Amino acid sequence: MAHDSWLNDRLRYRTTLELLARKLVPQHRHSFWYFFGGLSFFFFVIQIVTGMLLLVYYSPTPETAHESVSFLMTQVPYGWLIRSVHGWSANLMIGCVLVHLVSTFFMKAYRRPRESMWVTGVVLLFLVMGFGFTGYLLPWDTVSYFATQIGTEIPRSIPVIGSLAVKLIRGGDYIAADSLRRMFALHVVILPLISIILVAFHLILNQVHGSSVPLRTNANGPGIPFYPNYLFRDLIAWTIALGAAVILALLLPVSLGPKAEPMASAPGGIRPEWYFLSLYETLRLLPGEILGMNTEMLVNVGVGIATLVLLLVPFLDRRAHRGEPSPVYTWIGIFTILYIGVSTTLAYLT
């Protein structure tokens, strides 16, 4: 076609399509788990699009934040739906990133030469959780205000830098106008920019190395081309995912509580988002002091060490590095998931 040739002469997009067609996606009994990487990306795109629409009306000051969200929900056609989709898609994105990370861990897909993909993936997990944390305060309603007040208090017990870290996050001693500005800047500019760069790097590495086949798994042939065959499978998964986000947003819409009153006392029953519940329950169940040391400090140090270990898994698991099974790491993964599952359920039940 003439216009196709005209466009290709200028954009050279066929070269990219040929590159994507050369990338083969392995097909085997665990191939299903590959979808979660694409789904995480898709929800990230939904977040950007709905976030831009919310940004048109949002005003980040304590005097106007709640009013602007209320205006969006009551006066802007389908504003409530856009905000609900943004909220539900955020939760689904975190869920998909978690499933993607866990499946990568158990398939030992972090082994050579994909170490950098693992590291960028772990950093992206913390970034998406950061998105959740920074976005929570923005509506400036009672629950979001006091939950952020409690959440930002946790790093205080970190040795040496704790108080400074709290002040840095809040922009002062309490949650106020500066905190809202900081959370807003992090949520809409800083975290998205870092995430976009890391996602691009992660995807380029995926194109270079291809998808990993788990150890002791026989792939059915060389695999199918990413473009167009696998892309259509991804498109089907993305359409279902879009449906899930919209249906959840319609049937369980995200509401808006009363405006925050910083001078009022915190209401009872404030809990963090589901992905922080395990940490919350751990802090709740443990006594205030263990062996004369502050428990919050111990948990903070523990989380720091666990994060470092998670980042370094590809370099610590030498057996997987050599292409041999590493049951010790598999069992560590199983126990960690069991612990997170049980503590999260306990937090919900109590």
Add this chain to the structure above:
Amino acid sequence: MNDTLNATQEMAGIPDPGVRVVIAAIVIFVLAVTVLLLYARMQELDKK
């Protein structure tokens, strides 16, 4: 409790459950048709 929830949602600009269920049904229909079309195209491509 349901009355309170509905009143809160109405104040927040969220339409009543009946309207939302109708929108949900339309969304499901449109996306189901899209999935079927994509699936047919995928099968066609796999055969090539």
